[in-house]
Amino acid sequence: xxxxxxxxxxxxxxxxxxxxxxxxxxxxxxxxxxxxxxxxxxxxxxxxxxxxxxxxxxxxxxxxxxxxxxxxxxxxxxxxxxxxxxxxxxxxxxxxxxxxxxxxxxxxxxxxx
Amino acid sequence: xxxxxxxxxxxxxxxxxxxxxxxxxxxxxxxxxxxxxxxxxxxxxxxxxxxxxxxxxxxxxxxxxxxxxxxxxxxxxxxxxxxxxxxxxxxxxxxxxxxxxxxxxxxxxxxxxxx
Numbered sequence: 001x002x003x004x005x006x007x008x009x010x011x012x013x014x015x016x017x018x019x020x021x022x023x024x025x026x027x028x029x030x031x032x033x034x035x036x037x038x039x040x041x042x043x044x045x046x047x048x049x050x051x052x053x054x055x056x057x058x059x060x061x062x063x064x065x066x067x068x069x070x071x072x073x074x075x076x077x078x079x080x081x082x083x084x085x086x087x088x089x090x091x092x093x094x095x096x097x098x099x100x101x102x103x104x105x106x107x108x109x110x111x112x113x
Numbered sequence: 114x115x116x117x118x119x120x121x122x123x124x125x126x127x128x129x130x131x132x133x134x135x136x137x138x139x140x141x142x143x144x145x146x147x148x149x150x151x152x153x154x155x156x157x158x159x160x161x162x163x164x165x166x167x168x169x170x171x172x173x174x175x176x177x178x179x180x181x182x183x184x185x186x187x188x189x190x191x192x193x194x195x196x197x198x199x200x201x202x203x204x205x206x207x208x209x210x211x212x213x214x215x216x217x218x219x220x221x222x223x224x225x226x227x228x
Binding site for chain 1: 156161
């Protein structure tokens with residue numbers, strides 16, 4: 001009888017989530033140049049793509065995915081997050097991506113049910 | 114014996130959270146200009162204060178508070194978020210604030226805890 005369960009299925013795995021985010025961003029905005037008229041659609045695509053891949057993992061988690069796209073213009077941008085949760089089961093992962101014309105920052109927060 | 118309990122105590126109240134956050138922002142960056150060497154400290158303070166105020170409300174929620182501060186220099190900024198949760202109990206609110214030199218966007222996500 002297996003008594004030791006490593007808890008793989010119920011822990012937030014940062015590496016796995018990080019890979020999902022990177023693929024989603026590449027797919028959604030991979031070779032594009034910042035365009036004001038399309039950025040709305042891009043942020044939506046990135047978060048939806050991430051969320052659908054995450055829910056496919058089938059883990060007992062609630063997810064929050066946020067995406068920021070900023071044009072490269074010399075402006076300064078600073079973001080911070082603070083979380084009040086259960087440290088043993090919940091986690092987050094943030095991926096910073098950029099190309100020649102824009103920055104994209106995606107954060108995923110996973111909270112165990 | 115009271116059998117009917119309205120869900121007030123366990124539903125996320127976005128207006129209350131929004132007011133709480135606005136006060137925090139005003140208190141921290143209210144009259145100041147964007148400063149690269151202070152912005153790190155500002156974002157950290159805003160999220161910490163907001164979180165502390167929210168937790169003081171004593172509701173059975175886990176919270177995530179996210180803050181972005183951007184210098185006004187003509188760049189375009191777009192944010193989006195998507196959530197996979199229980200829509201009857203969980204919720205979010207986003208506050209957009211600005212002054213002459215910067216924008217501040219704070220998002221609060223509240224996820225109900227089943228005790």
